[in-house]
Amino acid sequence: MSVQGKKTVRKIVASSGEADPVAAVQSVQQFINQSPWEWPEIRRAIAEYVDSRTEVSAWVIDNAIIPKRGCHSVGVAKRFIPHAGKTINCQVGVGLYLATDQGAVPADWRLLIPDAWLGDQQRRSRAKIPDGVTKMPVWAHILDLTDTVARDWGLPPVPVIADLHCTPDSDSLISGLLGRGLQFLVEVGDTAEIALAAPARGAEAGRPAERPGPTRTTTVRHRIRSGYELWRQTVPVPEGGGQQQYHVASCVVHRPVRTRSDPFPSRLRLVAASPQNDPHLTRYWLTNLPYDRVGEVFALAVQHTDSSRNRNPTEERFGLRDFEGRSFPGWHHHMTLVSAAYAYDLLCRQAVLSPL
Numbered sequence: 001m002s003v004q005g006k007k008t009v010r011k012i013v014a015s016s017g018e019a020d021p022v023a024a025v026q027s028v029q030q031f032i033n034q035s036p037w038e039w040p041e042i043r044r045a046i047a048e049y050v051d052s053r054t055e056v057s058a059w060v061i062d063n064a065i066i067p068k069r070g071c072h073s074v075g076v077a078k079r080f081i082p083h084a085g086k087t088i089n090c091q092v093g094v095g096l097y098l099a100t101d102q103g104a105v106p107a108d109w110r111l112l113i114p115d116a117w118l119g120d121q122q123r124r125s126r127a128k129i130p131d132g133v134t135k136m137p138v139w140a141h142i143l144d145l146t147d148t149v150a151r152d153w154g155l156p157p158v159p160v161i162a163d164l165h166c167t168p169d170s171d172s173l174i175s176g177l178l179g180r181g182l183q184f185l186v187e188v189g190d191t192a193e194i195a196l197a198a199p200a201r202g203a204e205a206g207r208p209a210e211r212p213g214p215t216r217t218t219t220v221r222h223r224i225r226s227g228y229e230l231w232r233q234t235v236p237v238p239e240g241g242g243q244q245q246y247h248v249a250s251c252v253v254h255r256p257v258r259t260r261s262d263p264f265p266s267r268l269r270l271v272a273a274s275p276q277n278d279p280h281l282t283r284y285w286l287t288n289l290p291y292d293r294v295g296e297v298f299a300l301a302v303q304h305t306d307s308s309r310n311r312n313p314t315e316e317r318f319g320l321r322d323f324e325g326r327s328f329p330g331w332h333h334h335m336t337l338v339s340a341a342y343a344y345d346l347l348c349r350q351a352v353l354s355p356l
Contacts, residue, residue: 032337033330040108042336044153046343047098047107051155053352056098058297059149060304061142061162064093064109064335066321074127074328077114082166091323093335094138096145099161099304102350105342107155108148109335110141111328128327139164139173146182159183159289161301171255174286178266185271185287185297190221192284194270195254217256220284224249224272235273235295237302245276246302250294253286271298318342 031037050056067090068076080087092112097104117123118135136144142162149155160182164170170188177184196216224230231250236243250271271285271294289297318341323334 032333033325033327035333036329037333039329039332039336040148043108043339046105046336046339047149047153047155050098050105050107050343050346053347054098054100054102054350056100056155056158058099058159058161058300058304059107059146060097060099060104060301061145061160062095062097062106062304064091064095064320066091066093066323072126073323073326074129074331075111075113075117077116091331093331094141094145095335096142096149097304099300100346100350103342103346104304105346106335106339108145109332109339110145111331112138112141126326128329130328133328137169137172138167139169139176142173143176143180146177146180150180150182157182159185159293159297161185161297161304163187165189165283170286174255174268178288183287183289185285185289185294185301187283187285187301188220190282190284191219192286193217193256194220194223194268194286195256220253220270220272220286221282223251223253223270224282224284231291233295234276235299237299239303246273246298247276247279248273248295248298250291255286269294273298273302318345 065081065084065088067088069089070076071089073091075091076089078087078089079092081090094110094112095106096108097106113129113133113135115135117127117129118133123129142160146160150157160177162173162184163186164173165187166189170186170192174184174186177186194217196218229251233248235246235248237246248271250269252267253270254267266288268286268288269291271287272282273285274280274282283302285298285301287294287297318338320335320338323331325331325334
């Protein structure tokens with residue numbers, strides 16, 4: 001982490017004072033790109049260590065946008081990136097972060113692979129993409145991440161925070177999180193639909209509805225603007241060494257029941273918030289958290305999403321965007337080392353570890 005600028009293998013080796021830097025560069029490159037070590041168990045060990053020595057308050061889902069110049073790095077494609085407002089030739093990773101009051105550590109990663117890669121056997125072979133890797137929407141990757149951390153690793157569940165306001169997948173994600181018994185706070189777009197009436201009888205208990213649910217719907221924006229039965233509060237959010245006050249309004253809503261096979265049309269809480277210094281900038285979330293925890297988790301969500309949209313210095317420090325290889329295993333090896341760097345930094349700041 002002490003290497004200035006891009007964390008290339010050559011720079012890292014040069015800073016270590018190796019007697020034979022050429023051989024050392026080759027060894028490190030082989031370790032990252034070609035060695036067969038299994039990254040899931042390393043990530044699990046990192047996550048368990050962090051979880052046992054800090055107070056994890058949420059699992060935050062976040063994207064890693066990794067710009068690339070060429071077309072040969074695994075999963076690279078031209079994509080429109082909403083928060084950047086432009087199309088970027090990049091890789092996109094989805095990470096699950098263990099969020100604490102001192103920062104967040106990425107526990108596990110998924111790499112989004114476009115159809116052009118999945119359907120091209122030559123590219124798959126060259127990038128060593130496993131046969132089991134198939135097309136998955138973002139919401140399915142998120143559920144896979146939560147399954148790994150909760151079910152496979154056995155970490156104590158905490159609320160899941162995810163930002164899906166630029167995608168149409170929020171209802172699929174919410175249904176999956178409800179089915180797993182997880183609490184969540186999911187940011188949605190202002191046109192996300194909610195039901196105007198209560199769900200069919202039996203649905204609240206997690207049983208299939210006896211008849212189709214409500215068909216009358218409205219958007220989250222229109223529901224808040226109606227002003228009907230809104231619970232209001234002011235929530236302070238840490239920002240730039242101070243605090244930003246947010247005006248928060250919330251109300252009970254229902255998910256539309258789309259099919260009989262969906263047993264989770266559960267009642268949710270809609271949360272809308274605007275910063276005090278820009279009341280016209282309203283963001284919306286759906287949550288199954290009890291009302292007395294909404295403010296706490298909302299503050300964490302805003303703090304993390306705002307910092308993630310301006311986190312270039314942090315990414316540069318830990319080398320998140322500095323993967324030099326082209327293969328699928330190499331990418332996962334690199335991101336595992338990035339997770340270790342995040343964990344080391346956090347634990348040093350919390351005096352759990354001593355800096356080297």
